[in-house]
Amino acid sequence: MNLHEFQGKELFRAAGIPVPPGEVARSADDAATIADRLGYPVVVKAQVLIGGRGKAGGVKVVKNRDEVLREAGRILGMDIRGHVVRQVLITPATDIEKEFYAGIVLDRKFETPLLMVSPSGGVDIEEVARMAPEKILRVHLDGRGLPAYRARAAARFLDPRFPVQKQIVPILTRLAALYHDQDASLAEINPLVVSPKGEVWALDAKVVIDDNALDRHADLAGMRDLGAEDPGEVEAREKGLSYVRLDGTIGCVVNGAGLAMATMDLIQYHGGKPANFLDIGGSSNPDKVTAAMNILTRDARVRAVLFNIFGGITRCDDVARGLLTALDRIGMKLPIVIRLTGTNEQEAREILSGRGMTALSDMDEAVRAVIARAAEAA
């Protein structure tokens, strides 16, 4: 689960990482009220769950009330790569002498968290890694977390001045503790700045929480911004499905994540465009199938739907019955192609043909059929 900048900063503040004051506004008037209170100049920052907002014009420094009203009004409602801005963070503008990067990610290969710091902050760390890899220091965090001596080494890598290092060390150890305690999969400060007075501040916060750990973080689970997510993805999660919206015309309902990905790929391979990834899991539960169909039918671009089910422990005849129950419930109008194979395939075929439906058993054949149906329906 991705957190907004202001939510990440709340976590930072609670962990003792120095963050400038700031408040969130949902209207230009509120933004101006907050800015008046904080004192000018302030920065108006779009709160969206996607990177690149600065380049898109979603971050502006303003000097007075008129400018706040104008810029907050412009940024609120703005579309940044498909994400509509509904909130802006108002925070005092900070003078910057130096910008660093500090971030912790999960290193899958080493099976530990990995702290990366770089004196080249304020830009994409992937970019730094490509252009100047020597400017990144990597520190693997083992069971000890981040011992102070290693934090000191990282601080020395960032800045030669001891008074600055002394401020960076606790920021890094607290960031490491936060990453661990909050079950983060990413905790990033970019930029971590030094002001002309020599003070160190975290000017941005990017925190991602491990979805699998949300059960033990009720406070964080409550931070989920449902308005910022695709409604289909929200509904799917509530129903225990895994759904990702894509931009094609062929809806697919598949059991199993790997098979669902392979189905999308196969649609593209045969010249079609998948409208989604959707994994209904191993069950034949009509409720899940109904929820899946509801999500797909709400997507106006979907022209035809492919069911691709490998019946293993879940029997094909059960899946067929679940499908018919679901179709009766929602009165589906879209053309459907069904592919069933595995346990009790024959019985499933008979159940479906009793209702005038055909089930194919070959995956390539089914994909070609659904592409043809989608083309007819377009």
Add this chain to the structure above:
Amino acid sequence: MSILIDRSSRVLVQGITGRDGSFHAKQMRDYGTRVVAGVTPGKGGTDVDGIPVFDSVEEAVQKTKADVSVIYVPASLAQDAIYEATDAEVPLVVCITEGIPARDMIEIAAYLNGRSTRLIGPNCPGLISPGQCKVGIMPGFIHAPGRIGLVSRSGTLTYEVVWQLTRAKMGQSTCIGIGGDPIIGTRFTDALALFEGDDKTDAVVLIGEIGGADEEEAAALIESTMTKPVVAFIAGQTAPPGKRMGHAGAIVSGGSGTAQEKIARFERAGVPVAKVPSDIPRLVQAALERGRPKLRVVAGGAGGAAAARKKAAPKKRAVSRPVAKPAAKRGATKKGTGARPAAKRRAKPARAKSRH
């Protein structure tokens, strides 16, 4: 023969009185697996369909000599279940459970380091040596005994491929689902090394997907040490970046972990990559006829593999990629697996470097 499990394996089921545990315990037994015990704290002394239930893994192992444990407990209890089986020194632990927090797995990975237990999973379908032993949730009937090894990060996609192999008269020695999480016990490289050392496996099918760099590691290992042909398939070519595709580990992040990168890396290693799943049997057949003449560096054990990986590192490095760690992650020489020598799990010099 087969790798890791065979008809002599004695299986215990952790969480046997739960819905999934009891169902699959019976399914496994019906397949012919010797399911000798179950464990559910507080239910010791009872039985599930004649399978004796114990309060602890330690007691179950003592009384039944179980040497494989399969875990069907909820995610919140899974870490403890893995610890319990590890401390009881069960040689092979298979964790089916999905949804374990990454932090729990980080701790498990560190704990397993240097211990004798091999973990498969979590978030996996388990493994099967067709005709002999099934440990997991896969449908048994789609498999047939034979000489093709299979290793996969997926569940139903694996069944799909197995079913196609079986219908093409290509039986399997062992099929392993290693799981769809970012941190897993046995990786592609470990499984490949085991298949390489198994004289009843002629070729290996590897089914990967987006996310992480385990496929790239596998390609480097194949390039440097494998004499048997490998055929690959990678799912997720149409997956958008930054979106998790069902599996916790299936995500393209920071521009790395794409299907395209993985496919290109396999092709560079001389591994045929199927464009569609239905192509796999044909490619396996062709690879078997052709053999694998491409071996460039013949080296046993981890040193050779690690050296080869360095050489073969993809050009555009992802940020989070540290220096290589040895391929054979955990003791690959568990009794009777016929694998190459165990390597130290972590590359100590590399770690020291990152500490500078």
